[in-house]
Structure formats: C-alpha cells, structure tokens
Amino acid sequence: MTTTEQSVASTPSPAADSAARNLWMHFARMGDHPARPVPVITRGEGAYIYDDRDRRILDGLSGLFVVQAGHGRRELADAAATQAETLSYFPVWGFATPPAAELAERLADLAPGDLNRVFFTTGGGEAVESAWKVAKQYFKLRGEPAKHKVISRAVAYHGTPQGALAITGVPKMKKDFEPLTPGAFRAANTNAYRNPQFDGDPEGFGRWAADRIEEAILFEGPETVAAVFLEPVQNSGGCLTPPPGYLARVREICDRHDVLLVSDEVICAFGRHGHTFACTKFGFVPDIITCAKGMTSGYSPIGAMIASERVMEPFLADKVSFAHGYTFGGHPVSAAVALANLDLIERERLNQRVLDNEQALGDTLRKLLDLPIVGDVRGDGYFWAIELVKDKSTRETFDAAERERLVRGFLPAALFGNGLYCRPDDRGDVVIQLAPPLICGPAEFAEMEQILRQTLTDAAGVL
Known part of the structure; x- marks a missing residue:
C-alpha cells in the first residue's frame, strides 16, 4: 500500500466522523x-456485510447473534x-393487533408443553426483566411473597x-451500576474445560453442576427462591454446552423445590x-422462555416472554x-416481520x-486446535467459541495487560481487516465467539477458519 493509499484508508468517512462526534455507541470505548475511525457498516447481502470503503466482510456473528436468515432479504423488508x-403502531396495553395476536399464537404453537402465553417486549434484556417480575408476582398471588430470589450461573450474561x-453473573459488568436489584445469586456453570470437577465423565459432571444449583436453592432457602435462569448453551464464558442429563x-x-425454571433463549x-x-x-x-434476536432476523426489534399455563393461572383471577x-x-x-421470518425459516428449512x-462447522473450527494459542473449541448448532490460552499444556490464561493487547487492541481490528466480523470476548476466559447466519454452509465455514488461522498466527506477535 502506498503512502497515499494508507492516508486515504485512515481518513474517516463522513459517517465515521459524525459517529465520533455524536453517536454514543454501546459497549464501546x-x-x-x-x-x-469508527467502523461504519453500510449494507449487507447474504452472509456478508460491507463497510464504507466497500470492503466485503463475512458476518461471523450474525450481527449480534441475530441475522438468522442473512442480510438483504426483500420479503422481510x-x-x-x-x-x-x-x-404503523398501536400498543398492546389492553388491546390487540392482528399481527401481534397471530404471532402470539404462532409462538405458542412452536413452544414446548403448555407455554401458551406470550408477553411481548422490544428486546432480550426486557424479556428477562419481565420474567423475573412475573416470577415475583406469581408467588405473591399464590400467597408466598417471600419467594423472590433468583439463581443463575457464574459468568452468565x-x-x-x-x-x-443483577441476574448476570459477570461482576465487572455490574460494578459501575451498583447497587442493583437485590435477590440474585450464583451457582457454578458447565465449563468443563476450566472446571477441575470434570474428570472425563460428562454425565457425572452434569450431575455435579446441577447439584450446585440445588445447593444454592437450599442455602438461600427454597421458601425464598422464585426462579432459576439459565441459557441452554451459555453465551458469556464461551458457548458452555450442557452436559448429558444436566x-x-x-x-x-x-420441581422439587417449587421454583420456576426460565430458559433464557435470547x-x-x-x-x-x-x-x-x-x-x-x-x-x-x-416454565418460561425468554427470546428475542433471531425472531425477526434483526429486520425489526422484538422480544418475548413465553409463559406456561401454570404461570399464567393466578394472573387470570378477578x-x-x-x-x-x-x-x-x-x-x-x-x-x-417476525411472522414473515418464521415463514422464511420454515420454507427454507433453516433449522x-x-x-x-x-x-x-465444529470439525472445521477444530482444525484450529493445532495452533499454540487455541486451547479449546466448543459449541453446538451454529453457536461456537474458540478459547485462547497463553500456555496450551497448562491451560494458563492471559493476564490483564495481555488481555488488553489481545482482546481490545489486536483481535477486533485484525479480524475485521482480514475479512471476518466476529467477537473477541473476555467476560470469562478469552474466547472468540462465532455464530454465522443460518444460511451459511461449508464454504463460509472454510473461509472463517482460514481467516482465523491467519489472524491467530499473527496474534503471537502482540503477546
């Protein structure tokens, strides 16, 4: 690249300049x-996004675990x-609209068991907030007002x-906003790679981890615990999958302690x-599902809390x-848009x-295990994480200064510059998270692996 080309490449676009002056970005320094210059994304097509320099970048995170059907789907627009x-708008505060009623029925049909009652929000955090409030009021209506506490898992977001x-199990994300809502407590997660309790027996480890949740309920007192919140595959910490039977x-x-179980499926x-x-x-x-993100593939914001008939029953009283x-x-x-997106997912058999x-996808990513910096590759479906380590033999992780250089200094720009958008993260140990659009296949998997290989090989130079 010539000096002139470097100057042009580093010159902020008008949108980047405006963002730097006016846009308060989320989770950003x-x-x-x-x-x-602020990275500016201008358009998307299929599994790819394009920036303001018209560079094509593989969207390895579906935006933010959102764009299931890919970018640029005209039928959703x-x-x-x-x-x-x-x-264009009317609230569901005592009213209904045809699309809201139809979507609630559709979700009830798709949900397991008798989870038939759908409370709409605009996002996932609101759905979780709603679920805790429902759990508290549910037990108050049943005459058990002391049952208000929540158990979640360490490092869970x-x-x-x-x-x-408060339910989130990442202390450094909470410290600037304390005091938080009281009543949330933590139990162990299912990180087999990091937990010394895992001795090669997945089922035994699953029993151990589940028993830690019961231990927390008993310690707080079952008469005070309203709900357990967990993600089927835990995001923060790097795609922590559930052991068999867990x-x-x-x-x-x-069920034994009369505690509601919330599956956070945002x-x-x-x-x-x-x-x-x-x-x-x-x-x-x-008893409750919380969901959002992929419901519309990101083409319009929506979230939901879906509750069972058991949970709804006391709310139907006079x-x-x-x-x-x-x-x-x-x-x-x-x-x-959600209805059209569900139609699309069904028609194209994306599940x-x-x-x-x-x-x-898992086999392709596991090829990276030959790199010294890659300690573990784990995940399920189209939701995977690569854990990075300082020493592969001891599983030693990085200190604070190394995390700063790697997670915030080198990896985001290097991955993006090499043509892959994904998520370096260190809310637990250091991982790279990958969640490509559901339209992706082996060709995109191979492209991800090649870019990751190049970038992680180069990462050795910054440590």
Whole structure:
C-alpha cells in the first residue's frame, strides 16, 4: 500500500466522523475516536456485510447473534412496509393487533408443553426483566411473597436492565451500576474445560453442576427462591454446552423445590441450535422462555416472554393485572416481520440446515486446535467459541495487560481487516465467539477458519 493509499484508508468517512462526534455507541470505548475511525457498516447481502470503503466482510456473528436468515432479504423488508402502510403502531396495553395476536399464537404453537402465553417486549434484556417480575408476582398471588430470589450461573450474561443485570453473573459488568436489584445469586456453570470437577465423565459432571444449583436453592432457602435462569448453551464464558442429563436434572430440582425454571433463549432460539427453541433440542420443558434476536432476523426489534399455563393461572383471577409493559412491545410492524421470518425459516428449512451442518462447522473450527494459542473449541448448532490460552499444556490464561493487547487492541481490528466480523470476548476466559447466519454452509465455514488461522498466527506477535 502506498503512502497515499494508507492516508486515504485512515481518513474517516463522513459517517465515521459524525459517529465520533455524536453517536454514543454501546459497549464501546468512546475516547479512541476520532483518532481511530469508527467502523461504519453500510449494507449487507447474504452472509456478508460491507463497510464504507466497500470492503466485503463475512458476518461471523450474525450481527449480534441475530441475522438468522442473512442480510438483504426483500420479503422481510416488504412485510415491514406492508404492515406500516396498514397500521404503523398501536400498543398492546389492553388491546390487540392482528399481527401481534397471530404471532402470539404462532409462538405458542412452536413452544414446548403448555407455554401458551406470550408477553411481548422490544428486546432480550426486557424479556428477562419481565420474567423475573412475573416470577415475583406469581408467588405473591399464590400467597408466598417471600419467594423472590433468583439463581443463575457464574459468568452468565442475561441483559443490561437493573434486574437482568443483577441476574448476570459477570461482576465487572455490574460494578459501575451498583447497587442493583437485590435477590440474585450464583451457582457454578458447565465449563468443563476450566472446571477441575470434570474428570472425563460428562454425565457425572452434569450431575455435579446441577447439584450446585440445588445447593444454592437450599442455602438461600427454597421458601425464598422464585426462579432459576439459565441459557441452554451459555453465551458469556464461551458457548458452555450442557452436559448429558444436566438440564433434565435442573428441571427435577426446580420441581422439587417449587421454583420456576426460565430458559433464557435470547440467543439460542429461532434456529441457532437447529430448533425453534433450544430447550426442545436439549430435552426439557421450562416454565418460561425468554427470546428475542433471531425472531425477526434483526429486520425489526422484538422480544418475548413465553409463559406456561401454570404461570399464567393466578394472573387470570378477578381484578388481577401484571402492571408492566413497554411502549413498543408487540409493535405491529415487528410482529409482521417476525411472522414473515418464521415463514422464511420454515420454507427454507433453516433449522434442518443447521442440524445437517453443525458437525461440519465444529470439525472445521477444530482444525484450529493445532495452533499454540487455541486451547479449546466448543459449541453446538451454529453457536461456537474458540478459547485462547497463553500456555496450551497448562491451560494458563492471559493476564490483564495481555488481555488488553489481545482482546481490545489486536483481535477486533485484525479480524475485521482480514475479512471476518466476529467477537473477541473476555467476560470469562478469552474466547472468540462465532455464530454465522443460518444460511451459511461449508464454504463460509472454510473461509472463517482460514481467516482465523491467519489472524491467530499473527496474534503471537502482540503477546
């Protein structure tokens, strides 16, 4: 690259310059701009995004675990336009709209068991917040007001609202916003790679991990615990999959102590694991499902809390209401887009595509295990993580300075510059997260592996 070309490449575009001056970006360090130009994404097509220099980048994270059907799907945009021309907005505060009613029925049909009651939000964190509030009021209506606490898992992320953040098990994400909503407590997660309790017996490890949830319930007192929140595959910490029998045992524990089980599927639902809801794949029926992201493939914002008839029953009593809601929850345009997206997923058999290709995706990523920096590759469906280590033989992780150089300094720009958008993350140990659109196949898997190989080989130079 010539000096002139380097100058042009480093010159911020008008959108990047405007963003540096006015846009408060999420989970982003703002002090680096405008000295370091803000990356600007201008369009998407299929599994690829394009920046303001018209570089093509493979979207290895589906935006943010969202774009199941890929970018640029005209039928989803058309569904939004058609609904906006008919009815652009009306709240579901005591009213219904045809798309909201139809979507609620569709989700009830797709959910397992008798999870038939759908409360709409605009995102996942709001769905988690709603689920905790429902759990608290549910037990109050049953005459058990002391049951208000929640058990979640270490390093688990459940959202940013004050209640959802309290449920989140990542201390460094919470410290700037304390005091949080009281009543949330933690149990061990299922990170077999890092847990010395794992001795090569997955079922035994699953029993041990599930028993830690029961231990937490007993320690707090079952008469005070309202719910257990868990993701079928835990995101934060790097795609922590459930050992065999683990989720069924947690279900039994919750039943034994009259505790609601919430399956947080904000990431895991809508095909990410080859089923509409991941709890179906992993063989358990929760009392509540929280979901969002992939419901519309990101073409319009929506989320939902889906509750069982058992949970709904006390709310049907005379003069009882759930005093909670969101202005844009169940937005008619978003609901119409979600219906079109569910049609698309079914028509193109994207769930089956994931089931057919998940082994190939895992096998392709596991090729990276020959690199000294790669300690573990784990995941399920189209949701995978690569754990990076300082010393492969001892599994030693990186210190704070090394994390700074690697996770925030080198990897994001290097991966993006090499043509792959994905997520370096160190909320637990250092991982790279991958969740490609469900339309991807072996060709995209190979491209991801090649870019990751080049980038992780180069990473040795910054450590």
